[in-house]
Amino acid sequence: FQSSRDPYAGLLSTELTVHEPTLHARLSVMSVDGVDVFADVGGGPTFVFDTISSRDTSAERRQSITGAFSATGGVALYLPKRWLPKKGASRVTGGLETSFGYQYRGTIDVSTDRDLDDDPLTSTTADFGDFGMSCFFFRFGVFVREM
Numbered sequence: 129f130q131s132s133r134d135p136y137a138g139l140l141s142t143e144l145t146v147h148e149p150t151l152h153a154r155l156s157v158m159s160v161d162g163v164d165v166f167a168d169v170g171g172g173p174t175f176v177f178d179t180i181s182s183r184d185t186s187a188e189r190r191q192s193i194t195g196a197f198s199a200t201g202g203v204a205l206y207l208p209k210r211w212l213p214k215k216g217a218s219r220v221t222g223g224l225e226t227s228f229g230y231q232y233r234g235t236i237d238v239s240t241d242r243d244l245d246d247d248p249l250t251s252t253t254a255d256f257g258d259f260g261m262s263c264f265f266f267r268f269g270v271f272v273r274e275m
Contacts, residue, residue: 143179144236144259148172148196162208168229171197176236194234202227206273220274228266235260 132143152170159165176192206223235258 141181145177145179146236147175147177150196150198156204161210162206162223164204164206166202166204166227168200168227169198171195174233174236178236192236194236196231196233198229198231200227200229200267202229202267204271206271220272222270222272224269225271226266226268228264230262230264232262233260 130143130145132141134141150170150172152168154166154168156164156166172195174194174196176194178190178192180190202225204223204225207221209219212219212221237258
């Protein structure tokens with residue numbers, strides 16, 4: 129994901145770009161034909177590129193690395209096999225999936241303090257501090273599955 133802001137009307141702009149490759153493992157158990165209960169865990173590194181530039185100076189680019197982890201549990205409801213064509217035919221089914229979980233992502237330093245020692249006038253920028261996105265979440269979706 130990416131975000132860019134210009135909080136000082138052209139005097140100072142910031143851009144935050146995040147790349148987050150993740151690896152997930154999913155365990156699914158069919159309790160009843162047409163109902164799957166599942167658990168999903170995953171995580172990976174988070175690469176953050178923070179660019180700060182102003183009208184008079186070139187961009188400063190900083191890189192941070194943190195981690196992300198998520199755990200999800202839920203249920204998937206779909207058409208049972210007995211309602212699908214007999215063996216030998218391709219079996220395509222659709223259904224609904226709902227889940228809930230928690231995602232943790234390490235904090236990211238997004239402060240905009242600038243070192244302007246060569247500037248004849250003293251200037252101060254706002255310190256935005258740290259940014260963290262850890263939360264509980266829920267999902268609801270529709271899927272198509274080939275068996």
